[in-house]
Amino acid sequence: MCGIIGFIGGEQAAPILLGGLKKLEYRGYDSAGIAILENGQIDIAKSKGRLEILYDKIDGGRSFHGTAGIGHTRWATHGEPSDANSHPHRSRSGKFAIVHNGIIENYATLKAQLQDKGCEFASETDTEVIAHLLEQNDTGDLLETIRRTVAQLEGSYALGILSEEHPDEIACVRCASPLIVALSDGGNFIASDVTAVLPYTRHIYQLDDGEIALLRRDDVTVYNAEGRRIEKELKTITWSVAAAEKGGYEHFMLKEIMEQPQAISATISPRIGNDGRIVLDGISLTKEELKAFHRIFILACGSAYHVGVVGKYVIEEVARIPVEVDIASEFRYRMPLVDERSLVLIISQSGETADTLAALREAKSRGARVLSIVNVVGSTIASESDDVLYTWAGPEISVATTKAYSTQLTLIYLLAFYIADALGRVDTLTLRHALNELIALPDQIQKILDQAPQIEQFAQRLCYLDHAYFIGRNLDYAVALEASLKLKEISYIHSEAYAAGELKHGTISLIEPGTFVAALACCERLFDKTVSNIREVKARGAQVLCVTQQGNEAAAQQADHVFYVPRTYPLFMPSIEVVPMQLLGYYAAKARGCDIDKPRNLAKSVTVE
Numbered sequence: 001m002c003g004i005i006g007f008i009g010g011e012q013a014a015p016i017l018l019g020g021l022k023k024l025e026y027r028g029y030d031s032a033g034i035a036i037l038e039n040g041q042i043d044i045a046k047s048k049g050r051l052e053i054l055y056d057k058i059d060g061g062r063s064f065h066g067t068a069g070i071g072h073t074r075w076a077t078h079g080e081p082s083d084a085n086s087h088p089h090r091s092r093s094g095k096f097a098i099v100h101n102g103i104i105e106n107y108a109t110l111k112a113q114l115q116d117k118g119c120e121f122a123s124e125t126d127t128e129v130i131a132h133l134l135e136q137n138d139t140g141d142l143l144e145t146i147r148r149t150v151a152q153l154e155g156s157y158a159l160g161i162l163s164e165e166h167p168d169e170i171a172c173v174r175c176a177s178p179l180i181v182a183l184s185d186g187g188n189f190i191a192s193d194v195t196a197v198l199p200y201t202r203h204i205y206q207l208d209d210g211e212i213a214l215l216r217r218d219d220v221t222v223y224n225a226e227g228r229r230i231e232k233e234l235k236t237i238t239w240s241v242a243a244a245e246k247g248g249y250e251h252f253m254l255k256e257i258m259e260q261p262q263a264i265s266a267t268i269s270p271r272i273g274n275d276g277r278i279v280l281d282g283i284s285l286t287k288e289e290l291k292a293f294h295r296i297f298i299l300a301c302g303s304a305y306h307v308g309v310v311g312k313y314v315i316e317e318v319a320r321i322p323v324e325v326d327i328a329s330e331f332r333y334r335m336p337l338v339d340e341r342s343l344v345l346i347i348s349q350s351g352e353t354a355d356t357l358a359a360l361r362e363a364k365s366r367g368a369r370v371l372s373i374v375n376v377v378g379s380t381i382a383s384e385s386d387d388v389l390y391t392w393a394g395p396e397i398s399v400a401t402t403k404a405y406s407t408q409l410t411l412i413y414l415l416a417f418y419i420a421d422a423l424g425r426v427d428t429l430t431l432r433h434a435l436n437e438l439i440a441l442p443d444q445i446q447k448i449l450d451q452a453p454q455i456e457q458f459a460q461r462l463c464y465l466d467h468a469y470f471i472g473r474n475l476d477y478a479v480a481l482e483a484s485l486k487l488k489e490i491s492y493i494h495s496e497a498y499a500a501g502e503l504k505h506g507t508i509s510l511i512e513p514g515t516f517v518a519a520l521a522c523c524e525r526l527f528d529k530t531v532s533n534i535r536e537v538k539a540r541g542a543q544v545l546c547v548t549q550q551g552n553e554a555a556a557q558q559a560d561h562v563f564y565v566p567r568t569y570p571l572f573m574p575s576i577e578v579v580p581m582q583l584l585g586y587y588a589a590k591a592r593g594c595d596i597d598k599p600r601n602l603a604k605s606v607t608v609e
């Protein structure tokens, strides 16, 4: 996710900002920039690519004079990585410069209004609208100008702001994006997280939503959203630099698991219009084109393929179009029956996976229309697709995917209902009910995350296992595939996933006294069937954990342990039940002392065949 740093103090700001950006590199970025305010004039330097390019461009900051400034590492969302799209962005006359982390959901409307008033845009970003709005709302009072501006914004933002008319101040404000203010004897800072300021200070204010801070060289004033001055508690950070990068969590994987509610919200909320219908920003498919597709092919690798397995069940049930889901490395060599009547859906977090990219090219060469679900803006898969839907998960650092998987799932649900709505295959009441449940998903997931300590306790018993089996039917089977992969890839416990009804056709011979079986039983209409399969393995001595919805008390009579999860719209249950499985894998691996964020033999982006 983008990184923000700002400084005002007694020393030259540029080298301090570059140093801060270096510390924020771990967050993931594709471009960087700084703005310095000196003698009432703002100077900006920015460039696509590694921080070193910016560093060389401005001679390590030595060619940029001034003791106040803001800096940014950008992780592209709106508009590809480029010099023009890099932050900071300027207002029309250039008197305001800003850096931004977050997503402005109503930026298209605001941009159109500003363009009507003659504003010209230098970038494709959502951020630039904020710079122009600041100038449009300028009252001469910086606090009031910011208040008027943020009142027009919908979405998430952490903003660092410079104004040529306020040369002794830097300002910041946040809403649903992280931002801290840090205080030191030599000056004051703003930052996305404490890693950027730890070389200077450990004293911080944690800004809450709506709060605005005005920083001067030797003092900081914080205001609430109504513009009233407030006293904040000054906190002292005791974390090491490594712990700070992980937001205090022991591993990136756990941090990313915990970030899922926000990532899912960010993925869903811009896509539900005021009229309660789905708006898919990256799609130019018309109703006629959608109607003409005979089949949808979902192509992906690993966990992204597991999302595809969920996708088959969901899209077929909601949109009533036949779906084939294929492992990309298999599809590319199997002479697939794909043509111009096929919609090919590619799923990839990195957007660079070699097999998935090859499958995309194979499908295109056969005339298929390609729609991709990707997390990295400007990646090769995104640029070679006809249409792209971005998951707003932010950079995923842990090799084992969690929040990217979850945001991919939410886009699958949205896509299924979008197609069904376009083709008149879902009634308004069902659509409305489903979307309400979708919007509530992050809160439901949070309830599971709050139970992490109990899951950790249970997982500690699993750490001595040699084998584990995950079973389920229908969507539960799709989640079993992912649950099994999560456990084995990071804990190195051998694990397999089976369609529960398939077990007795061979694999059940492996079940012996003490074998661990996790039975996923959230698919209500098949609950009794899965219970029969639980009985089968119990009869052979298996230790069974059953994951099912609250209220399914019958599960407790069959399994040795039950983990109850909240209910949601039945087709969205994978998003809920996968979370305890991610935590189970994580805590089992932790108890075994594994290198969780970098499991052996694995790479985050698999760019070789």
Ligand code: F6R
Residues within 6 Å of the ligand: 301, 302, 303, 304, 305, 347, 348, 349, 350, 351, 352, 353, 356, 399, 400, 401, 402, 485, 489, 604, 605, 606
């Ligand atoms: C497992 C995992 C991998 C990826 C797979 C595809 O936790 O992360 O299985 O899902 O390598 O990667 P992307 O999504 O980048 O194409």
